[in-house]
């Protein structure tokens with residue numbers, strides 16, 4: 341196993357009041373609504389808006405602030421699309437309910453909000469950072485997962501960022517991307533092998549060379565600068581993550597490499613004990629406690645300049661995703677996501693079907 345030095349530089353440097361506000365972002369003190377619209381309270385459970393759909397808590401606070409004094413806006417869960425808006429008094433929440441529920445809200449990106457009253461739960465804390473976050477891959481104990489800290493220097497990081505910023509970004513709904521080698525089609529989660537975009541740019545070759553030079557990475561030596569290597573560059577704004585997925589087996593070979601630049605995040609991994617094909621995509625997005633107890637969940641902290649390598653079981657049988665958090669809780673530290681995180685994902689395009697040992701997760705063998 342490869343281990344790197346751990347340095348958590350983001351221990352909250354704010355005063356006590358801000359620290360408590362940060363904690364509240366992580367730990368909303370409200371339960372999901374039970375009584376329906378008839379039981380009013382100063383707290384509103386608002387669905388269909390949030391950082392995952394490009395609407396910040398600040399914007400929500402300002403829109404709801406038109407109906408009364410907003411005490412706080414909190415993540416209702418880890419979806420990034422449901423929030424609790426907490427008012428000082430009931431008359432404000434009632435006014436907001438009347439004006440905004442099921443109405444198209446132009447100041448919130450033209451979204452139709454679904455609002456219910458929520459109840460404050462003093463005893464029960466709904467902690468979105470529900471899983472212990474490891475800082476090294478060996479602690480996670482997922483076969484085939486490796487994390488190397490400080491894989492590039494701060495200067496190389498700046499050069500790589502400058503190089504991608506010099507090239508055009510494609511705008512997706514929540515993040516920006518660039519594709520090299522082959523175009524990636526998000527609807528089918530596969531590469532378009534008819535659309536060869538040309539060789540990987542030369543600014544990536546030192547990274548590929550370094551990957552090859554690490555004997556410990558073994559099969560990563562295959563990651564050469566040839567026509568089959570594809571790279572996706574993703575830029576995530578704060579609060580934006582990535583939905584759970586297994587990179588399509590038939591699209592890419594075994595090794596998947598991700599270099600993190602500019603900012604940190606946590607990546608979570610789930611292994612479904614019943615196999616993925618029995619699980620709907622909405623179950624994956626919004627796991628219901630009690631319904632989806634058929635998976636094991638683990639999380640790792642990815643600092644900037646670190647290199648994550650997924651192979652074997654980690655690549656073929658575990659879903660990976662980035663929760664839509666603005667703040668991650670790592671051990672006892674609260675780590676705010678930076679203005680952006682840029683990742684370089686390197687994969688080798690597969691020619692022919694996948695013959696992995698995990699047929700229950702394999703689109704070639706299903």
Ligand SMILES: O=C(O)CCC(=O)C(=O)O
Nearest residue numbers: 572574587598660683685
């Ligand atoms: O941003 C990352 O580190 C991961 C990206 C990823 O999983 C993907 O593009 O399939």
Ligand SMILES: [Fe+2]
Nearest residue numbers: 585586587660
């Ligand atoms: Fe992926």
